Amino acid sequence: MSSDIQAADRLRRAVPFAVLALLGAVPVVSSDPFLLRMAVLTVLASILLLGLNVVTGFAGQVSLCQAAFYGIGAYASGIMSVHWRIPMPLSIAGGAVVSAVFAFLLGASTLRLRSHYLALATIGFGEVMVNVFRSATSWTGGANGLSGIPTPAFSLAVYYWIVLATAAAAFWVANRILHSQVGLAIEAMREDELAAESVGVNTRQVKIVAFATSGFLAGLAGALYAHLDGFIGPESFSTEYSILLLCAAVVGGLASIAGSVLAALLLVLVQEYFRSFINCQVLLFGLTVIVIMMLVPGGASVLFARFLPRRRFSSFRAASDAVTCREPDSRSNGHGHLASAEPKMIVSGVSLNFGGVQALREVSFEAKEGKILCLVGPNGAGKTTMLNVMHGFLVPGKGGARIRENDRQTWRSLPGMPLYQVAKLGLRRVFQHNRVFKNLTCFENVLIGFHLNCRLRPTCLEVLLRPSIAAAKEQSARRETTLLLRDVGLWEMREEPATLLPFGAQRMLELARAAAARPDVLLLDEPSAGLAAAERTVLVELLRRFRKRGLTLVMVAHDLDLVREVADQVVVLSQAQKIFDGLSSELNQDRRVVEAFLGMGGLTDARS
Amino acid sequence: MAAPLTGNGASFGISQRNAVQLAMAEINAGGGISGRQLQLLVEDTKTEPPVAVTAVNKLIYQDKVPVLIGSAASLDVPAYMEMLEKAHIPQILPVAVLPKITESHLKWTFRNALNDKIAAAKMAEFAYNTLGARKIALLIEDSAFGSTGLRFAERLKELGVEPLTVERFTRGQIDFGPQLLRIRSFGATHIQFWGYYADYAQVARKLKELNMKVQLMGNQAPVTNKTIELGGDAVEGAINICLFVPTSEDPAAKAFVQKYQTEYGEVPDTWAAESYDGMRILAQALQVAGAVDPFKIRDALAATKDFKGLTGTISFNKDGDAEFKETFVTKIEGGRFVPFKMAASH
């Protein structure tokens, strides 16, 4: 069965190339210049839309200035040809590069903006560019447009095949990368930026590169277009067109490479052959977009996914009956007494205020390597806040947290460090409110856990240039993922989107994802909350296994039974202060702890 | 015919289409050309150059028309005129006024509209000679279209007067306060406007609101019914240059106005008249050519001499531009375009 799935997957991936090949046959089949022109415009549109799909569909950064990048590429290429007499191939490449640079700058300056603000920033950029196109008359020809751009000496059919070849190359690269584990990281960022950062994805880099890519592709299409007619005008690159492109991409299917081609066909064909319905076109387009977003967010490519379902990272037979041994763990086992163990993380004198509320006051403790530390305390005591400080994204007013690097004996301070770097130091987190990648399958959710492991995750270059190495790495990663899924009992659900899982199962999924990286430190926030009894057993088993492997665990827990079962060390926080730090067996004897949990005078009520 | 039926140029494109259809119906009713009936294929350019290119492409390659009536939108034309040169298909432009078109040494494009540069020069002469204006400000659209208005300033300087200031505006501007206030501070008595009708109306309304007592003068483009519709009583008294005044006493003009009004329910503007003439010039050329051959049609067009149309007596010069013996200046009075005076011929 899995070979069917694989075959279907291959067929699906081949679709855009099939369409391009069909389009390639046009000049052979017909000598009508008009039809040829339509075909050229379609292929150019597909390159444009591929770029948009990369940044908006896959990376989740809404870009409403794709037409502006199209224009930058066209004008840059045109200006180079007309004013500086640069020969065509160079000017086309130049157009693409200039556009990529602009896109890079835009991406870099809008890093911290969330989707809505980002979308409007891109519109603002687009409007500025259109204004420039229209007004910088000495360069761009102004409102009259730039004319006299050299058109190729050879026939339109040959130019068309060149354009087609360029498109095919772009699609090939996109296909390889977006369907690899690199592409998975990009989509994970789209789904949940914070969680993606926590597994080591450098989201800033991804965003900038995604923008630059969309700019490059749009610029390439623009440059090719400029030399097609020999004339370009500023009105072709308006925000209106950017919005139209986005709508088309939505209809074709965001995050679908095949969708880009479908959308291109739609755009050109509908505009051309339904001219008589011009007045209804716009209205229907708007309506279609609304309906699709409400009912079928995946766009038209979803329809076609019915027949050729997407099984990007499905496991196959080799893995399912694998009884292979795991990767050996190089860490020392964390046996021995608590007191004699080496500290792995040190929290010293942390104080933190939220507005007028003091969340933490002078809290200090040490988490020992290979031991389980439980942070316990009544609600509002500051436990999750403490974990956030230890994870690095909350910076305390006073004090700090540091982690000892594994291979050297150096200490690194955590607060304020970018999360993906924290992940590189071997720290992983399981969040209190589940942060799984909702629209990715369970299998993919765990697979992304291997993002930082260079033996199990190929780089971009490897994906493109050393396919056998990439395939081998992917194979190994799949195998490990399978084992992990079995460990947490989610093997049956591997192809389901994570959002369909019940709460407890999502928690286990997150745990598996964190474990995949073989972290040195694992921060868990209320891991047993909401788990069914069976899941809880699995959890305890896993925690013990991690400890045996030498992981340091810091766990916020409300469940005192769990604490008793697994904790080596307990730190009790109450009203922002640490009131206890010691063995769990000593917990009940401590007066302050009992008071904090049970109220004054409740000594005899305590469970022993 | 490729014409802007939607978009900014729709007003002109629709006038063009209506008049051409009217003319064609008359010709067909009279037996057609050499016994053959004419057929009009229309494509909408949406006032967007890339769409215009595709539209013309379709007409000449798919529909295989032997001759094209070109777009009314001045910006559409430069996008596709080279294509016609290569494809050897002639076109006649009854409405597009952009000077650049006939400055490009094209062999296959003919224009019976009034070249905007000539219009600018004539307005300057009119202002100087007939109106005796000496304190003139220029208000031009900040685009290639509007910059033709600078020819007005040039001609004025040749006559010995400098414009007080040259102000620029962007199309669709809501508030003309900034520019008009500056013009007022220079003490201008006349303003020469160069742009499209909507902005013309806005300027007129703002002048009224600011209570500025200046004479508003304009280029050809605002000579459409839309100006009066949008400007209301603010545009009363405004003066423009054009090729046709619908209230003219000339019997041929009256007949045309009558027919157009009956057919389309509104008074034809100068663009309709030019398109009517354009179609008839084309028909004459087709007659002379004798065959549906683009080369022969082209030669026949080039040979057009002293054609008597609604817009004057027309001959094409070697650049493809029409040479007019007369132009008109019109004034808006009582919500209509009426003749001001005949401008002197050169």
Next chain:
Amino acid sequence: MNTLAQQILGGLTTGFIYALLALGFSLVYQSMRLINFAQGDLFMAGAFIGYLLAVKVHLPFLPVLVLTVTLCFFLGLAIERLTLAPRSRTASGVNLMIRTIGVSVFLQGSTLLLFGTEEYRFPDQLSGEPILFGGLVVSRSLVIVGTASLALMLVLWAFLKYTALGTAMRAASQDRTGAEMIGIDVPRTRSLAYALSAALAGAGGVLIGPLWYVHQSMGVMIGLKGFTAAVIGGMGSMPGAIVGGLCVGMIENLSTGYVSSTWKDAIVFGILLIMLSVRPDGIFRMRSAERA
């Protein structure tokens, strides 16, 4: 100096209209964490509705304003109920944003179908003798537009502050879960926010109609500039919307007067980009604006 003051004054009229739109953007953003891309097109819809009422039904200005605002309110309500509310819990932010883009395109398409691309004249009920104020010419339209805008904003403010429904709206926008827990019908407050925002946009459309002309693409630029005003003033702040709107209006006029009308849009949007990178919270910082 006279001219400078005059130029600034001239920009205030459009500034008030930008302020109305900015306020609408703020309301929706506060309530739904959504930027309503259709805001500019709701403005256009208001202008067309006002046009029809004034020209076909021959109503005088004040009834036109009131009626249009009411009709736009219901239009906004309908749009929110039909396109945004369904499946809003599971939809991602991007999904909802694209829905509003779809609404925007749909509105533009409807007007295209019904009215074409022509310009239509709104009966001129706002102009008259300008008022002379210390050497400056204050146009009557400025006074009327300013008064009407401020009146509308005052009504809105009073509604939000003093009525139960308004307070519920404010509560829901601050903390959705908390509001739900105390029994506030949050989806209803969201619909209300959108409807109010549409009403504001519609008011803007009617107020600008007599100053300009009504046409199908009038909403695009104005909507963007309204958003710029909201960003400059600070999303979620009523005084911010007013200040932001007036700022944008003034910047436009000053750019036209002293730089060149060619670059006025680039200047306004350039400022938008700078604000977004440097101080997205705006002048009157109300909410931490989307910093990761």
